Amino acid sequence: MSSTGATVDERIKETSKLRKALIRPELGAIVGTIAVFLFFIIFAGDSGMFNAQGVMNWSTVSAQFVIIAVGACMLMIAGEFDLSVGSMIGFAGMSIAIFSVTLGWPVWFAILLTFAICIAIGALNGVIVVRTGLPSFIVTLAFLFILRGFTIFFPQLIERRTIIGGIAERAAGDWLAPVFGGKVGGFFFDWLASQGLIAVFERGTRAGEPIVNGIPMLIVWALGLMIVAHIVLTRTRFGNWVFAAGGDAQAARYVGVPVARVKILMFMFTAFCATVFATCQVMEFGSAGADRGLLKEFEAIIAVVIGGALLTGGYGSVIGAALGALIFGVVQQGLFFAGVESSLFRVFLGVILLFAVILNTYIRRIITGER
Amino acid sequence: MSSFDHNPIVEMRNIEKHFGPVIALNGVSFDIRPGECHCLLGDNGAGKSTFIKTMSGVHKPTRGDIFFEGQRMDFASPRDAMEAGIATVYQDLAMIPLMSVTRNFWMGREPIKRVGPFSFMDFSKANDVTMEEMRKMGINLRSPDQAVGTLSGGERQTVAIARAVYFGAKVLILDEPTSALGVRQTANVLATIDKVRKAGIGVVFITHNVRHAMAVGDRFTVLNRGKTLGTAQRGQITPEELQDLMAGGQELVALEGSLGGTV
Numbered sequence: 082m083s084s085t086g087a088t089v090d091e092r093i094k095e096t097s098k099l100r101k102a103l104i105r106p107e108l109g110a111i112v113g114t115i116a117v118f119l120f121f122i123i124f125a126g127d128s129g130m131f132n133a134q135g136v137m138n139w140s141t142v143s144a145q146f147v148i149i150a151v152g153a154c155m156l157m158i159a160g161e162f163d164l165s166v167g168s169m170i171g172f173a174g175m176s177i178a179i180f181s182v183t184l185g186w187p188v189w190f191a192i193l194l195t196f197a198i199c200i201a202i203g204a205l206n207g208v209i210v211v212r213t214g215l216p217s218f219i220v221t222l223a224f225l226f227i228l229r230g231f232t233i234f235f236p237q238l239i240e241r242r243t244i245i246g247g248i249a250e251r252a253a254g255d256w257l258a259p260v261f262g263g264k265v266g267g268f269f270f271d272w273l274a275s276q277g278l279i280a281v282f283e284r285g286t287r288a289g290e291p292i293v294n295g296i297p298m299l300i301v302w303a304l305g306l307m308i309v310a311h312i313v314l315t316r317t318r319f320g321n322w323v324f325a326a327g328g329d330a331q332a333a334r335y336v337g338v339p340v341a342r343v344k345i346l347m348f349m350f351t352a353f354c355a356t357v358f359a360t361c362q363v364m365e366f367g368s369a370g371a372d373r374g375l376l377k378e379f380e381a382i383i384a385v386v387i388g389g390a391l392l393t394g395g396y397g398s399v400i401g402a403a404l405g406a407l408i409f410g411v412v413q414q415g416l417f418f419a420g421v422e423s424s425l426f427r428v429f430l431g432v433i434l435l436f437a438v439i440l441n442t443y444i445r446r447i448i449t450g451e452r
Numbered sequence: 453m454s455s456f457d458h459n460p461i462v463e464m465r466n467i468e469k470h471f472g473p474v475i476a477l478n479g480v481s482f483d484i485r486p487g488e489c490h491c492l493l494g495d496n497g498a499g500k501s502t503f504i505k506t507m508s509g510v511h512k513p514t515r516g517d518i519f520f521e522g523q524r525m526d527f528a529s530p531r532d533a534m535e536a537g538i539a540t541v542y543q544d545l546a547m548i549p550l551m552s553v554t555r556n557f558w559m560g561r562e563p564i565k566r567v568g569p570f571s572f573m574d575f576s577k578a579n580d581v582t583m584e585e586m587r588k589m590g591i592n593l594r595s596p597d598q599a600v601g602t603l604s605g606g607e608r609q610t611v612a613i614a615r616a617v618y619f620g621a622k623v624l625i626l627d628e629p630t631s632a633l634g635v636r637q638t639a640n641v642l643a644t645i646d647k648v649r650k651a652g653i654g655v656v657f658i659t660h661n662v663r664h665a666m667a668v669g670d671r672f673t674v675l676n677r678g679k680t681l682g683t684a685q686r687g688q689i690t691p692e693e694l695q696d697l698m699a700g701g702q703e704l705v706a707l708e709g710s711l712g713g714t715v
Contacts, residue, residue, distance in 0.1 A: 316572045316573060316575075317571070317572055317573055318562035318564060318571070318573050320573070321555050321558070321559060321562050321573060322560075324548075324550070324551050324555060325548060325551065325555075325559050325560075328548035328549075328550045328551050329548045332542075332547065332548055332559075333548070333559065333560070335530060335540075335542065336534075336559050336560035336561070337531050337534070337560040337561075338559060338560045391550070395548065395550040395551070396550045448599055448602075449549060449550050449599040449601040449602065450549070450599055450601035450602030450603070
């Protein structure tokens with residue numbers, strides 16, 4: 082054996098820096114994001130989509146998708162699905178409404194109790210999957226129905242209706258509610274308005290105030306969850322275990338990775354994300370409805386797949402999933418700005434999904450040597 | 453032969469393993485000394501897998517004793533065996549192809565770097581060690597974040613072996629490492645076994661290929677229908693005789709002499 086450390090294998094082609102930078106799991110999502118923005122700059126550039134109010138509009142919608150996509154992404158990399166996310170959103174919102182409005186408990190207590198209940202249900206999902214070895218697809222499909230059923234049953238039983246309002250009044254003055262329903266950075270937008278950089282209200286009770294008066298906590302949560310999840314996944318020991326649990330659970334067990342614990346924790350994290358979504362939504366609307374969160378589980382999974390994750394686990398990127406969620410939000414709101422029939426949203430989405438996934442599959446084969 | 457100056461690291465005496473009414477192992481004795489390559493040969497269904505799983509702590513023997521460095525041992529789990537220094541490289545479960553070489557190499561034992569209250573995986577150390585250990589085994593990686601899926605079968609086995617050696621294995625059990633490989637890759641893996649042996653590690657090489665066994669083996673034990681048919685030293689047995697033994701052959705009686713009375 083030659084002793085020089087820098088022996089170059091003649092069978093490995095020199096790869097350019099550019100190619101190396103491009104060949105990454107998020108490439109499909111990056112290309113999709115650029116395509117979507119170009120499309121709307123061309124077709125809806127002067128519709129108000131890219132002024133302060135317009136940006137805030139699609140950012141907020143995208144942030145909702147990001148929150149659930151981050152949870153779904155981590156879980157999918159760990160090799161499991163959660164189809165109960167949408168039902169969990171409805172269930173969590175209803176739970177906050179019943180505790181705070183119907184039972185009259187303080188809003189902060191209602192929120193914390195709801196988080197505890199939902200994370201426990203997430204853990205239950207995980208324990209059933211890990212213990213029985215059943216596909217998570219089936220187990221969480223059962224919870225999709227169970228949770229949705231309870232979400233409709235309880236408010237009807239207690240209040241004889243399926244929407245409970247009056248949460249905004251109960252939340253006034255609460256210390257925890259603004260963490261989900263508040264806004265931050267108002268002074269910055271006041272300054273922008275005073276500099277004439279963003280529009281102000283010209284009439285009405287809020288005349289003189291900027292049209293956009295702060296960043297909703299929803300967006301802060303989305304960015305925070307994305308950054309934390311990304312760092313945990315790519316930079317920590319636990320992140321390595323998440324990849325290992327999804328890549329090959331048996332091989333991971335052989336080297337001592339606590340696969341069951343990792344998977345259960347990821348189910349709990351997904352439930353946490355769904356509850357954050359629900360709490361922000363309830364605080365924004367001031368009400369909880371039994372049909373909230375319908376189909377969100379699939380939208381989350383689509384965002385994750387656009388983001389380059391492998392459906393069978395062991396491979397993916399949180400940044401990619403967040404970009405997938407951004408594509409979702411921008412397309413949904415952008416078609417509205419462009420004045421396009423909203424049903425075309427689905428067509429557009431289907432096309433993007435297909436293209437991103439084809440591109441992702443190709444890239445993944447290059448990276449991982451799959452054949 | 454220097455390896456016979458040492459006491460065995462692991463000694464298995466009259467191991468029996470029953471699964472319900474099925475007797476998978478019916479009195480198997482086997483030992484492994486530092487710096488030797490002890491080949492365990494047997495046809496499919498001979499009980500090789502059950503035997504190494506007993507040795508690596510996956511199965512508990514129904515009867516029989518396991519001695520580790522002279523002490524009686526009772527491994528409760530593979531983790532116990534691993535911590536004692538018995539590392540097993542399974543044929544197809546060695547590596548996760550979607551993950552990088554570094555992530556695979558350190559899986560389950562990631563090095564930690566603390567930053568304030570947070571602990572991160574120390575990638576610069578992990579990458580350096582991985583590259584260095586792979587270089588020692590004669591594989592030059594393009595980069596440590598290269599996915600294992602881009603490596604050849606032989607290279608994957610080598611990563612798994614390098615990992616076990618780096619983490620202090622005293623005994624390395626290789627479950628048919630060459631069975632799915634081409635000629636060249638097989639040669640590489642056999643060369644790796646030789647390197648590991650020279651580092652003073654006891655290698656248990658499971659195979660049903662007599663030629664691969666003869667290439668690196670110091671001792672040969674044949675397993676047939678859950679029993680050991682005897683252990684022969686290098687030079688005491690020809691490939692043809694080993695082949696016949698594995699087949700559980702009719703010429704068994706004729707061979708007893710050449711096995712040195714160890715049957």
